[in-house]
Amino acid sequence: MRFSTELFLANTQALFEVDEILAYQLRKLQTPYNFTIKQDETGLNFINKQGVKLYENPMEKTIQDLAFFKENYSKYPILFFYGFGNGLLYKLLAENEKHKHIIIFESELEILALAFHFIDFTQELRNEKLILFYTPNLTGVQLDILLHQVVKSYVKTYDLNIHSDFYADFYSEQIKSLNTQITSYICNFVLKTGNDPKDSMEGIEHTIQNVPKMLTHGIFQEFLKQRKSKVKTAIIVATGPSLTKQLPLLKQYANKAAIFCADSSYPILAKNNIKPDYVLSLERGALTSEFFNNNFGAFDKDILFILASVVHKNTLKYLERKKCSYMIVSRILPFSVSLKLKEFGYLGVGFSVANMIFELCTALRFENILLIGQDLAYGEDGYSHTKDYQNLNIHKGHYERDFGKFTTTAYGGQGQVESSLVWTMFRQRFEEDIFYAKHKLEIQTYNCTEGGARIEGAIEMPFKEACETLLDEELKKPFEGAKILDSKKARKKLMQTQEKIQNGIIQAQKFIERVKIELKKLETELKKQEVDEENLKSIRQKLLVHFEKIKKLRLFNELLIPLYFHEECEVLRYEVLKDLEQEKKLKVFLEHLGSWFVEILAYLDTQNQGLKKFIEKWNFDDMDLEITTKG
Known part of the structure; x- marks a missing residue:
């Protein structure tokens, strides 16, 4: 092996095809590096400023490691490592066709850069046989995507292997932290797949019951065509403890944004005479239907109620009794997809109705999405929802009791707030969707909740400032209704x-x-x-x-x-x-x-x-x- 600038350029170009950011960071590195190269009869070694070598004997260590992994891990489709080292071990392991992906976390850009000067990884990088993560860049969103797209059913074979004693000595805390983070995401990933067949069967039965109503009401895909890119800003109203303080401003600016609210927010807005344009409902339980068991008279006129196909029949009964306009949308669940009613779907990939609303707002291509009442954490008084929430007493302590207590970074980045496993899943879904909306659709998300948990990727901005900055045009309401099938x-x-x-x-x-x-x-x-x-x-x-x-x-x-x-x-x-x-x-x-x-x-x-x-x-x-x- 010899030092080759051409090889480094080829490797980084291959990496650029799968990870532009990391490839760019490697190209930007200034020489001389903090690590020096030593190459002799023992093999290729790198030495840090303190004079510590990556290996005592590089070739001997590679031979030992290769024998170990051939003996114990030869059938593993996915291998995880901390530390890239000189890269030779991974080049040799990649020859095993049963290894679909070798996932490597590295904390030193210079180590990657040096290895890229000596060994050709171009093919392994392009076909993602080698998947590299620079740990300072690593986000929870990336881990979640990795588990969904790559690891999937191999979660129970996960084991983080340490490449050499050098990493164990210098990066022990980072290794522990990373391992904890990955195992946490694996637990959440497993939970997301579901484990309650009774719950699933209930959703399937509700969908079957609702199909005739779906076909005789608004066509979702036509609705998207009608309303896409017609309004710049959407406000999503959830029912976190902070909602109450935002209601006066919401009422003031109601005609300058499209207002989407969760089913639980709907009675609260009605009480405060703030008409939403769209009310969405996702849950299959009968209790959720009770948000619609009321008579708000003329207030309901011109509101479009958008319901997931799994909702309880009482939701439809209550809305029909009030002569409300509603539309049923298939969730992108395997049963609904198998029915091939594409023009009536798909919506509701996330776990909460607020996740569902955010998904709809991105499909409608708003330029700005404002979140209010999206605390995803308990208030200081221990309540999970705003004081006007219809089922407040039912939910006090409910998430903590059933799913355990979690803490997370508070809104504004100062301190911690009490959350739960369920809210953590909701928040992680938001973070994935916000990332996608920003980088793929150029949609900006503003968290104007002014309380609760920090949602990574959203710009934290006071609701008043967001309204004054973004809402400058009176809209013509009500919006156009949805077409119906012949x-x-x-x-x-x-x-x-x-x-x-x-x-x-x-x-x-x-x-x-x-x-x-x-x-x-x-x-x-x-x-x-x-x-x-x-x-x-x-x-x-x-x-x-x-x-x-x-x-x-x-x-x-x-x-x-x-x-x-x-x-x-x-x-x-x-x-x-x-x-x-x-x-x-x-x-x-x-x-x-x-x-x-x-x-x-x-x-x-x-x-x-x-x-x-x-x-x-x-x-x-x-x-x-x-x-x-x-x-």
Whole structure:
């Protein structure tokens, strides 16, 4: 290996294609570096200003490490390391085709730069076989994206390997902090996949019930076309403890911005005679419907209520009783997507209704989005919501009691505030969306809450200053309504949807019967006093084939995905074991996998029965009447 400026330029150019910021930082480095190079018969070494070497014997260490990882990690699709060193180990590990990604965190730009002068990493960087992070640049958003897009089901094989004693000696605190941060994000990522099949089934049933109403009300994609880029600024009204102090200003500037509010904020705004343009609702529980169980008379005129497809039937009942204008939008959940009603979706990727509203505001391409009442933390009095919140007593201490207490940086960056795991998930979603909105859509987000938790990426600005700076034009309200589908097309779409679901039920039933045959063989084999290892291996292979085929079912959806995800993590953890370890644990693994299949088939059968029941209740004769009365 020889020092090559051309190689450094080639490596940084390859890196530029996947990480512009890091590539630019490496190109900007001024020489001479703080690290010096030593290359002799022991290999390539770097030495810091204190005279400490990265390795005692570089080549010997690389040979030892390579043997260790070949012995213990050869089947791992994802490997994590702290410290890039001279890079030779990663170049050699990348030759293993089973390693899909080698993720490396480095705290010294100069170490990366020096290694880039000696070894060609261009191919490994371009195909993301090597994924590099410079730790001072690292954000929670990047970690979350990494887990979603790269690590996914391999979270249970996570292990942060330290490249050399040099890093353990000089960066022990950074390593501990990084490991804590990654494991925290893994926990949150696992939670985000869900673990409550009952909750998922409820959402699927509500969606099925709401499909006829969806088809006879506003068309979401047409609504986006009508309203996109028509107004510069949106205000999102949530119900955090700080909301009350912002209401007088909101009322003053109500006609100079598009006002979006959460279902829980709607009664509060009505009480203060502040008419929102849009009210959104996301939750599937009956309690959330009670925000609409009221009679505000003329106040409701010209408000568009935008409902996620999973909402409880009472929400629709209350809005229809009041003759309110509403539109139902599919969430981008697998079941809704399988119905292929694209013009009526998709919205509600996030975890809270406020996340849903932010997503809608970005789809409508506002230039500025202002957040108020978005505390995501307890107030000083211990309450989770503003004093006018309808269910205040129900929620006092609720998040802390059910999900544990968290602390996070306070609004303004000074001190800490009490938060919760759920609010942390909401906040992290906001931070991802704000990052995307700014860098991809050139939308600026202002956090005008003036309290609660800091939301990274949002500009913190007093609400008064934001109003005076950004809201300078009276808007023509009410805004245009949403187009409605022709009655014949609506009826045809409902019939097509029914057929899709029926076909999915038939496919799922055939799958259940096929898997039951293998489970019977497994049960018979496990009952034998002398277990036949070859028979077990054959059954394992067939069950794993069925395990993969589950994902191809039309009805593989949010009911099954969390159950599948958690088991897939276990399967992958077994698959990366050394051959001898796999053989030792084969029986236990199959007992566990068999039990899981029994559970999943029961859920699949329950889903089949539930879907049959609800589509049989669809009344096609009511379609014309519904469109006539609501159109």
